[in-house]
Amino acid sequence: MSDYSLSDDDYYNDEDMFDITQDDDDMNMDDYTEDFKVDTNSKRKSYEIEYESLNQPAVEKLMQQDVAYIIGILGVDSSIAARLLRHSSWNKERLIEKYMDNPNTILVAAGVTAPEPPSVTSPIRTHIGDRRTTRSASKIISTLSSSSKTSSKASSSSYQPAQTRLKAERFVCPICYDDSSDLQTASLDCDHLFCTGCWTTYITSKIRDEAEHCIRCMAEGCCLVAPDTFIQSALAGEGEPTWARFQELLVRHFVSCNPNLKYCPHPGCTNTVSCPAAASKSSLTTVVPAVSCGARGIPGSPEALTSAVAAKEHYFCFGCPIDSDHRPVVCSVAKMWLKKCADDSETANWIKSNTKECPKCQSTIEKNGGCNHMTCKKCKHEFCWVCMGPWSEHGTSWYSCNRYEEKSGTDARDAQSKSRASLERYLHYYNRWANHEQSAKLSLDLYAKTEKKMEDMQITSSLTWIEVQFMKKAVEEADKCRMTLKWTYAMAYYLARGNEKELFEDNQRDLEQAVEELAELLEQPIEADAIPTLRQKVTDKTVYVHKRNEIVLEDTANGFLEGRWKWNARVEGFDEPDQADLV
Amino acid sequence: MDARLRRVNKEIADCKNDKASGIKIELIDESPFHLKGIFPGPEGTPYAGGTFLVDIIIPESYPFQPVKMKFITKVYHPNVSSASGAICLDILKDAWSPVLTLKSTLISLQSLLCSPEPNDPQDAEVAKHFTTSKGSFEDTATYWTQIYAGGPGKKGVSTASSGDGKDEVAMAGLEKAHVDQFEALGFQRGKVIDVLRRLNYRGKNVTQISEDRVVEELLK
Ligand SMILES: [Zn+2]
Ligand SMILES: [Zn+2]
Ligand SMILES: [Zn+2]
Ligand SMILES: [Zn+2]
Ligand SMILES: [Zn+2]
Ligand SMILES: [Zn+2]
Numbered sequence: 001m002s003d004y005s006l007s008d009d010d011y012y013n014d015e016d017m018f019d020i021t022q023d024d025d026d027m028n029m030d031d032y033t034e035d036f037k038v039d040t041n042s043k044r045k046s047y048e049i050e051y052e053s054l055n056q057p058a059v060e061k062l063m064q065q066d067v068a069y070i071i072g073i074l075g076v077d078s079s080i081a082a083r084l085l086r087h088s089s090w091n092k093e094r095l096i097e098k099y100m101d102n103p104n105t106i107l108v109a110a111g112v113t114a115p116e117p118p119s120v121t122s123p124i125r126t127h128i129g130d131r132r133t134t135r136s137a138s139k140i141i142s143t144l145s146s147s148s149k150t151s152s153k154a155s156s157s158s159y160q161p162a163q164t165r166l167k168a169e170r171f172v173c174p175i176c177y178d179d180s181s182d183l184q185t186a187s188l189d190c191d192h193l194f195c196t197g198c199w200t201t202y203i204t205s206k207i208r209d210e211a212e213h214c215i216r217c218m219a220e221g222c223c224l225v226a227p228d229t230f231i232q233s234a235l236a237g238e239g240e241p242t243w244a245r246f247q248e249l250l251v252r253h254f255v256s257c258n259p260n261l262k263y264c265p266h267p268g269c270t271n272t273v274s275c276p277a278a279a280s281k282s283s284l285t286t287v288v289p290a291v292s293c294g295a296r297g298i299p300g301s302p303e304a305l306t307s308a309v310a311a312k313e314h315y316f317c318f319g320c321p322i323d324s325d326h327r328p329v330v331c332s333v334a335k336m337w338l339k340k341c342a343d344d345s346e347t348a349n350w351i352k353s354n355t356k357e358c359p360k361c362q363s364t365i366e367k368n369g370g371c372n373h374m375t376c377k378k379c380k381h382e383f384c385w386v387c388m389g390p391w392s393e394h395g396t397s398w399y400s401c402n403r404y405e406e407k408s409g410t411d412a413r414d415a416q417s418k419s420r421a422s423l424e425r426y427l428h429y430y431n432r433w434a435n436h437e438q439s440a441k442l443s444l445d446l447y448a449k450t451e452k453k454m455e456d457m458q459i460t461s462s463l464t465w466i467e468v469q470f471m472k473k474a475v476e477e478a479d480k481c482r483m484t485l486k487w488t489y490a491m492a493y494y495l496a497r498g499n500e501k502e503l504f505e506d507n508q509r510d511l512e513q514a515v516e517e518l519a520e521l522l523e524q525p526i527e528a529d530a531i532p533t534l535r536q537k538v539t540d541k542t543v544y545v546h547k548r549n550e551i552v553l554e555d556t557a558n559g560f561l562e563g564r565w566k567w568n569a570r571v572e573g574f575d576e577p578d579q580a581d582l583v
Numbered sequence: 584m585d586a587r588l589r590r591v592n593k594e595i596a597d598c599k600n601d602k603a604s605g606i607k608i609e610l611i612d613e614s615p616f617h618l619k620g621i622f623p624g625p626e627g628t629p630y631a632g633g634t635f636l637v638d639i640i641i642p643e644s645y646p647f648q649p650v651k652m653k654f655i656t657k658v659y660h661p662n663v664s665s666a667s668g669a670i671c672l673d674i675l676k677d678a679w680s681p682v683l684t685l686k687s688t689l690i691s692l693q694s695l696l697c698s699p700e701p702n703d704p705q706d707a708e709v710a711k712h713f714t715t716s717k718g719s720f721e722d723t724a725t726y727w728t729q730i731y732a733g734g735p736g737k738k739g740v741s742t743a744s745s746g747d748g749k750d751e752v753a754m755a756g757l758e759k760a761h762v763d764q765f766e767a768l769g770f771q772r773g774k775v776i777d778v779l780r781r782l783n784y785r786g787k788n789v790t791q792i793s794e795d796r797v798v799e800e801l802l803k
Contacts, residue, residue: 175646175681176586177593198647201586202681205647220680 045550047327047557049287051275051318053294059251059261059272066092074099079227083110086214086250090257111216111225114190173198175218186234188226192219200234204242213249264293265323266314271295275318284332285573286560289318290325325483328556329491332572337490341430359388371519372439386435394513402492402509404428422583429493436486440479443519447475453526461528470535474522474542481515481549488552496566496581500559507555511548518545587645591615591685598686606689608639616641620652620689624732629724630658630696633732637692638668639685649679650688659720659727659756661701661710670695671705708780712756716786723756730754755780761789770801 044050054062070081073096087110088095098106107113172179173195184196194202198218203226206212215231217224226234235243248270255261255272259279264271271293278289297311316323320331322338329337358365358374360381365374372385373394382391387401394401404425454468488508495501518541524534559565567574568583592615598608607621620637624630636655642648652675654668662671674683674691704710713720728734730749752759755776761784765775778800782792 176590197586198681201644202647205644209644209648218681220674220682221678222680 045554045557046561047288047553049275049277049289049291049318051273051277051289051291053292054261054272054274056248056251056270056272059255060247063090063250063254066090070095074103079229080107080112082228083112083225086253087111090254108223111214111223114222114224175202186230188217188222188224188230190217190219190222190224192217192222194218196234200239203231203234204239207242207246207249211249213246213253262291262316262318264295264314265316265321266293266295266298268299269293269295269314270299271314273316273318278318282573284319285330287319288327288330288557288560290315290327291318292316292325326487326490327484328553329487330560332574333494333567334487334490336569336571337433337493340426340493341433344426344430356385356388359383371523372435372516373520386432394516402432402489402512403505404492425583426493429489433486433489436482436489439519440482440486443475443478443482443522446523447471450522450526457526457528457531461531463528463531467531467535470538470542471522474518474538477542477546477549478515478518478522481511481545484549484552485512485515488556491556491565494567494569494571496568496577498566500564500566504556504559507548507552511545511552514541514545514548517541587641587643588615590646591641594685597684601686604686604690606686606693608685608689611638616645618685619655620685620692622689622693624728624734625693625697628697629721630660630728630732631734633728633734635692635696635732637689646681646683649675649683650685651675652688652692657727657731658696659709659724660696661699661704661706661713662695663709664706665709666706669705671700671703708783711783712785715783715788719756719785723753726750726753751776756785758785765797765801768798768801774801 066085067078067081069092070076070085071078074081074084076084084095084099084106085092087106088098095106104113108115170179170181171183171185171193173183173185175194175198178195178197185193186196186199187193202218203215206215215226216222217226231246232243235246251270251272252263255263260276261272261274264273273291273293275289275291277283278287283289293314293316296313315325317326317331317334320326320335322331322334326334356365357363358376358379358381360383361376361379363376363378365376373382373391374385375382383389384391384394384401389401450471454471457463458465458468485508488504488511492501492505492508495504518538521534521538521541526534556565566581567577568581570577595608595615595618598604598606605623609619609621611617611619618639618641620639622635622637624633624635634656635658638653638655640651642651653670654663657665657668659665663669670692672691672695674680674688699713701710701713709720712723725734725736729736751773752762757776757779761779762772762775765779766772778797782788782797782800784792784797
């Protein structure tokens with residue numbers, strides 16, 4: 001357990017630390033992608049998984065490759081290939097098989113051709129004015145235009161502007177009832193004619209209101225699907241943002257069809273992560289696929305450029321819907337825990353409150369930082385925010401704030417005291433779980449204030465910019481460790497009693513103590529002349545905390561790989577627990 | 584003028600001019616986007632002779648998004664919620680086309696009354712009733728048409744209904760003898776009706792549901 005040393009960690013020596021901080025200065029997406037690449041290329045730890053972050057153009061390139069492949073095999077044009085692939089959920093093999101079996105069936109099902117006539121695959125005609133249809137098409141289309149020209153089925157012979165065809169009788173749009181003589185009209189292959197204004201509104205509504213990428217003809221019962229060129233023409237000009245949204249929807253659909261890919265769940269983000277190692281369900285009992293898309297904050301918001309701490313990196317789980325890093329606990333256990341918390345939310349609500357009473361004098365005390373070491377303003381009593389026990393007992397080896405002391409069986413004779421004991425047990429873990437989340441948030445708030453103060457100091461004192469940056473790294477590290485600690489409580493709640501659990505809780509306690517000590521340092525008042533000393537202390541503690549976090553993550557991850565962890569409840573994907581371990 | 588308003592106004596005017604269809608569209612309040620549709624129950628069905636009122640809400644993006652319709656008149660039909668009037672009909676959802684109009688949609692509702700789709704039910708209890716005993720279902724639907732839609736009712740049936748004019752047993756599509764039987768065991772009549780309706784105690788089901796099972800439910 002103690003085979004770590006502080007000096008052999010080259011990642012964390014001062015120089016590296018400041019290098020990283022300097023990178024953050026001129027922050028932009030590319031820098032993050034760079035950082036991120038460096039991270040994955042370095043030697044992987046047992047709690048890390050191999051993955052790659054892809055931005056939207058990179059995913060579009062993958063899509064184009066699939067389209068080009070289908071063009072090559074089936075000899076259709078790119079717009080047909082794209083619609084066939086989308087219809088087949090991007091399963092190329094199944095598409096080819098079905099197409100070979102009966103091309104017409106799948107062409108009709110994909111909305112490329114109308115059910116009749118059955119034999120000819122005719123190209124799409126658009127009747128949107130010539131000027132608009134010849135506009136340069138999207139990237140996807142332009143790169144594939146050469147292939148579409150070679151398509152045997154593409155022809156322009158049936159192109160017939162509707163305006164000339166229908167000149168004799170005045171056209172009335174069946175949707176808006178407009179009958180102006182200069183009305184611009186368009187139709188898909190089916191010749192169901194509507195005014196271009198209605199097409200634009202319809203396509204916009206499908207994309208904006210329904211997030212639909214498969215846009216069918218407006219005529220009742222007509223199943224033809226509009227090709228991308230048609231949609232792009234309809235959205236030219238003012239509709240550009242909608243066209244961009246349409247392309248995002250196509251990427252999202254492609255990603256959702258591919259088990260190796262997952263779309264970043266953070267709001268406004270359009271990145272994708274590729275992680276084949278976690279694509280199968282069975283892999284999720286041995287690894288926690290915590291990944292990051294590489295971006296930070298909310299894209300496009302100025303926040304992403306100003307405060308690196310507020311703009312957190314987009315961590316999420318590749319294996320489950322949790323949109324944060326839930327290491328060290330595996331997906332199925334994390335899911336069970338969250339469900340339990342949701343079911344018991346009312347009983348546990350009081351814990352989240354920001355105020356408690358001093359255990360000695362009962363005066364109200366408000367928590368305003370991330371540190372759990374509380375000192376009552378009135379009676380000076382020092383206590384632990386989490387367990388309300390005296391602080392003097394914390395930090396010594398025999399005291400454990402993290403471990404739940406199971407009551408002996410005789411204590412819980414009747415059903416009522418049994419259910420009381422089970423609630424108490426749950427609250428012990430929930431309390432600590434919720435507290436780490438809350439503390440992390442409070443430290444970030446505190447840091448925002450400190451950051452401002454330090455920047456002011458840099459102006460009034462002789463300190464350099466670099467010298468006031470140590471706090472940022474420390475806050476980030478504390479935040480990361482609190483997330484680990486948070487999930488260790490979910491894990492401990494379900495761990496079967498025994499040696500393994502005790503070792504787990506020893507590591508948990510050591511990390512927790514280290515984090516609390518760091519948090520306490522971070523809350524000290526900052527004076528310019530004391531900064532060099534504080535900086536040394538904080539940096540040392542940050543290194544130590546980082547190391548303790550690695551131990552928890554690594555040991556837990558190894559335990560999963562070795563099948564060492566036993567549960568006290570039934571967990572999806574794991575062996576049935578021993579009867580004696582069930583709680 | 585707003586394209587949606589122009590279209591709705593035209594639709595209302597067209598409907599007014601077309602007397603043959605029997606479909607009417609009226610304003611409910613000042614808003615041209617909250618309307619009331621009225622159509623006669625189709626002949627040769629349990630709904631014949633009734634007048635059915637439909638609440639119509641025209642969304643912002645009409646006609647590119649479907650119109651919202653639900654029955655104001657209570658209807659006993661597998662695809663209509665007997666409680667809320669909500670309708671399960673494809674054209675009101677995915678199969679909507681901007682070419683469809685208020686009138687054509689109301690005509691679709693009318694024809695939905697002719698051809699129930701019990702496999703895609705809105706009201707599961709009514710759908711079960713429909714599949715287990717069509718005759719009894721039709722009696723109940725006819726009775727509902729009489730009570731709620733001003734229908735003529737079935738000759739010789741339910742004329743004896745007293746008080747507020749509603750026969751709860753007929754409303755639930757049950758048989759009086761069955762309700763009496765369990766009421767005689769000392770259970771409240773309302774509760775008996777409720778349980779028998781939920782158990783679909785009708786037609787051939789009666790022989791399959793044991794008395795004990797009914798009593799068990801009644802005791803819950
Ligand atoms: Zn139009
Ligand atoms: Zn069409
Ligand atoms: Zn992201
Ligand atoms: Zn997960
Ligand atoms: Zn006190
Ligand atoms: Zn404590």
